[in-house]
Amino acid sequence: MLPDQVPPAIIETFQRQGALVDSAELTPSTPAADLPFGLSAPYWLELRDYDPVAIAAGLGKPMFILQGGRDYQVTVADDLVRRRTGLAGHPEADIRVYEADNHLFFPGAGPSTPAEHGTPQHVDPAVIADIAHWLSHGQG
Structure with missing residues (x-):
């Protein structure tokens, strides 16, 4: 699928998930289904501190x-x-x-x-x- 063929709903879902990863609302109990690629909240929280x-x-x-x-x-x-x-x-x-x-x-x-x-x-x-x-x- 080419970028201009991606349904807007998929783009909106990824944008929402990405915003959640970056927000203060992300906690260890945030469901993985609400996050990019179904990866767990602890993964995303640890990645924030990875340097x-x-x-x-x-x-x-x-x-x-x-x-x-x-x-x-x-x-x-x-x-x-x-x-x-x-x-x-x-x-x-x-x-x-x-x-x-x-x-x-x-x-x-x-x-x-x-x-x-x-x-x-x-x-x-x-x-x-x-x-x-x-x-x-x-x-x-």
């Missing part, structure tokens, strides 16, 4: 963080800036951006779209080579 950058900063382990430059789900402008800032004092964090790649590390041109994810492709060879190199040099 992957803070967790990574506390690990004290080597990290190889890859970012697609064309990724619209985890973006260079927002997410990568947070990672670089949060891990700035951690020399064991190797962060690399692959400018032509989308979220799945498929290379392309122009803005990435959801349709691009449905097209069979190969992961950028540079990503594979860099992962192999990082692992083979005792980082992983």
